[in-house]
Amino acid sequence: MSHAAPAKPAYVLLLRLAGAFALAALLVFSLMGAYLYRSLAHELERRDDVEIAGKLAQFGRLVTDAGSLSAVRRDQSVFHEVLLSHPGVYLAILSERGELLAQHGITTRADYEALLRQRHSPGFPYSCESASVGQARCVMAARKLPSGEVAQILLSRSAADRQSLLEGYRLDILLAVAIGSLLVGALGYLITRRGLVPVKSIGRQASRIEAHNLSERLDIEGGPVELQEIATSVNRMLDRLERAFVRLSQFSSDLAHDMRTPLATLLSASQITLSRTRTIDEYEALIESNIEEYERLQRMIENMLFLARTDNAQPLLNASTIDANNELGRLASYFQGLADESGISINVEGNAAVAAESNLFRRAVSNLISNALQHAIPGSTIELRASETSKHASIEVVNAGEDIGPEHLPKIFERFYRADASRHGSAKNTGLGLAIVKSIMQLHRGTVDVQSTAGRTSFLLHFPRAEEKTERVQPT
Incomplete structure (x- = not known):
């Protein structure tokens, strides 16, 4: 069964950005179109108001010149002639009692009564509507004639042609908004597609990086600053992966060797023993030798499991305040039996309140004491010192013996690393003790330092003060 190819993230982003351009353009063009439409409608309405206001003044003079209401009724043709060149303008002249004296376009009493229903201030245009005129702008005023009579003048300007113009303009705006949005979306698609070329380049470069060429890095020289920051972050991640891969490869090699x-x-011992008949004592010697090797393998596996747990877990440390002098005294008593075999003495000095998990603290210090016993000169003294400052509580393990070469100091905390180039140690040595010390200190967000000069080697553990620690820590 064939499977559909997964969608390409770059193209999904491209379409989304193009759509965003189109929507933004649609919003902007719509707001601009609405503004222009409203401005045009307002301007056309203002022009109608100016037109009927001008005609109102003109008809006011004509009515005044007529002198009386009867003269206005008799000379209606004068008013018609004025409006012949103004289609859409309607006129009604009434007496003070509402009697129609002259009209142009307003044929029934209901029409001008509808136009007069909402009275407004004289001389100020207002919106009105009637059956024959439809929606319109109206203006009215009263004029006192020389005869003493009062004539009411009503003018209206139909909005039909204005609405027709606005309707056409509205269609043009909608068409322009639609076309403009599509064009901006298309341009946004092309611009975004071109802008995403460096992203595709990063993707192609990243796809070529595999386990056998982790040394390759992303090259985004001359690209956008934002992508340079991403490429730099990815390159740093690749640096970390490469170092971890190298350590893992070295770890696998060291593990296989050890x-x-x-x-x-x-x-070999078993094959040699079985090559001919042996005595019971020889078989017992073989079994005792094998047991030593089995114990060494067991310790190695236990240490590897401990390191694996600290590397991949997020343990919740049950830290407590430890009396360093008391704890170091107990460890010194425990190791004194082994130390007596070489005439080595263990001395405890100082005191400090150490914030640590008690079992891990004992394991770290025990590993350092065991390491000191292996390398101390017979008859010398191993010194266990405790001290504290405002920031740290420190434990120091010092032994007299052959100096560790400067080239070895940065590496002695690596797993399976031994300063002896031959890589052959005692049956008890797994090469993981100092690596475990470093891992324990990382769990406590502390540090471990080593100095080896003038025949004295010193390992120093720095535990942060209790108030500066956090309970949950992520091993690095």
Whole structure:
């Protein structure tokens, strides 16, 4: 069964950006179109008002010149002639009692009564409507004639031609908004497509990076600053991945080497023993030798599991305040039996309140004491010191012995690393003790330092003060 290819994120983003351009253009053009439409409608209405206001003044003079209402009724043709060149303008002249004296376009009493129904201030145009005129702008005024009579003049300007013009203009605006939005969307598509070329380039470069070429990096020289920041972040991530991959490869190689040695010893010793008949004592010696190798393998596996848990978990440390002098005294008593075999003494000095998980604290210090016993000169003294400052509580383990070369100091906390180039240590040494110390200190957000000069090697553990620690820590 064939599977559909997944959508390409770059093209989804491209269409979304193009759509965003089109929607933004639609909104902007619609607001502009509405503004222009309203401005035109207002201007056309103002022009109608100016026209009927001018005609009102003209008809006021004509009515005044007529002198009486009877003369106005007799000379209606004068008013008709004035309005022949103004289609859409309607006129009604009435007496003070509402009697129609002259009209132009307003044929029934109901029409001008409808136009007069809403009275407004004289001389100010207002919106009105009637059956024969429809929607219109009206204006009215009263004029006192020389005869003493009062004539009411009503003028209206039909809105039909204005509405027809606005309707056509409205259609033009809608068409312009639609076409403009589509054009902006299309231009936005092309511009965005061109702008996403560096993104595609980053994607192609990233797709070529695999386990065998982790040293390659993304190249975005000359590209946008935003993508340069992304490329820089990705390159930093690749740096971390490369270092982790190198460490993992080295770890696998070291693990295979260190596990192969005891297994090879077990195999060869067993084959030699079985090559001919042996005495019971020889078989017992073989079993005792094998047990030592089994114990070494067991310790190695336990240490590897501990490091794996601290690397991949987010443990909740049950930290407590530890009396360093008391704890160091207990550890010194525990290791004193082993130290007596080489005539080595263990001395405890100072005190400090250490905020740490008690079991992990003992394991870290025990590993350092065990390491010191392996390298201390017979008859010398191993010093365990505790001290504290405003920021740290420190534990120091010092032994007298051969200096560690400067080239080895940065590496001795790596897993399976040994300063001895031959890589052969005692059966008890797994090469993981100092790596475990470093891992424990990272869990406590502390540090471990080493100095080795003038025949003295010092390991120093720095635990942050209790108030500066957080309970949940992420191992690095």
